Amino acid sequence: MTAIEARGLTYSYGGDPVLSGVDLTVSSGEFVALVGVNGCGKSTLLRMFAGLLRPTTGTVLLDGVPLTGFSRREVARRVAVLHQTLPPVPGLTVRQLVRQGRYPTRGALGMLWEPDAGHHADQALDLTGVAHLADRVLDTLSGGERQRVRLALAVAQRAPVLLLDELTAHLDIRHQLEVLGLVRELRATRGLTVVAVLHEIDHAARFAERVVALHGGRVHADGSPGRVITPELLAEVFGVAGRVVVDELHGTPRCLPDHPLAPGPAHGARAPAPTE
Numbered sequence: 001m002t003a004i005e006a007r008g009l010t011y012s013y014g015g016d017p018v019l020s021g022v023d024l025t026v027s028s029g030e031f032v033a034l035v036g037v038n039g040c041g042k043s044t045l046l047r048m049f050a051g052l053l054r055p056t057t058g059t060v061l062l063d064g065v066p067l068t069g070f071s072r073r074e075v076a077r078r079v080a081v082l083h084q085t086l087p088p089v090p091g092l093t094v095r096q097l098v099r100q101g102r103y104p105t106r107g108a109l110g111m112l113w114e115p116d117a118g119h120h121a122d123q124a125l126d127l128t129g130v131a132h133l134a135d136r137v138l139d140t141l142s143g144g145e146r147q148r149v150r151l152a153l154a155v156a157q158r159a160p161v162l163l164l165d166e167l168t169a170h171l172d173i174r175h176q177l178e179v180l181g182l183v184r185e186l187r188a189t190r191g192l193t194v195v196a197v198l199h200e201i202d203h204a205a206r207f208a209e210r211v212v213a214l215h216g217g218r219v220h221a222d223g224s225p226g227r228v229i230t231p232e233l234l235a236e237v238f239g240v241a242g243r244v245v246v247d248e249l250h251g252t253p254r255c256l257p258d259h260p261l262a263p264g265p266a267h268g269a270r271a272p273a274p275t276e
């Protein structure tokens, strides 16, 4: 079943379009990695998937229904977003945030009416490895701790679609592997659909089953990591000459970037042949 579909999406913040004709279908239960250079529109696309931005033209469909047909609460029941920032509420603790942050389950008076809300929040804190931080005040947390709390907040929402932007920002290598492994596990155990912006191509290769590369406002490549992550992609999309080898342990591609290609005509050229 299709979870999210983008049909002919364009978006402009006022100047030249950032996205100009994005077509993308994400099936239920898929883990899709979005890759591309800084500023190519990955976050913009995720924000449109979450209903936070309206496309200039084109349509986003959730479960086959145009997003515009859902209220904000209905969207939030279906789609959880990893927020870029935590609310600047003085004195708010991690547990309070994750319990109260379950926006879609709130009643008219802003009270949590779902009997399991506290349990789900505590479970999300456990799952994301931040239970020990539950009583800490948000603004005392380190960057990496805040990042994992943001993930707990998204997981606590228990929406079937998880949109993750900058998931591994601020995390050390162990925590990067842990959160990516956790997301993969959630996808397997809860059948979540995951769309994640990943800057580390090797992470995309290792953890996602499908990689979508945005370039020039469109989908430039879309397929399994083995098909999409190639020296040509490094050259055409990232402007980098490099090699791609197969990681024998995981059977996934691994990039060995060598040097930036000269800007201009060289960008888009094929990467040089591997050297010894």
Ligand SMILES: Nc1ncnc2c1ncn2[C@@H]1O[C@H](COP(=O)(O)OP(=O)(O)OP(=O)(O)O)[C@@H](O)[C@H]1O
Binding pocket: 013, 018, 036, 037, 038, 039, 040, 041, 042, 043, 044, 045
């Ligand atoms: N609110 C805004 N107003 C004007 N321009 C914006 C706004 N938000 C983003 N942009 C511009 O739109 C383009 C796409 O931004 P976006 O954040 O979607 O890129 P991205 O691919 O997620 O980048 P990065 O990898 O650096 O996070 C960039 O050129 C950015 O400067």
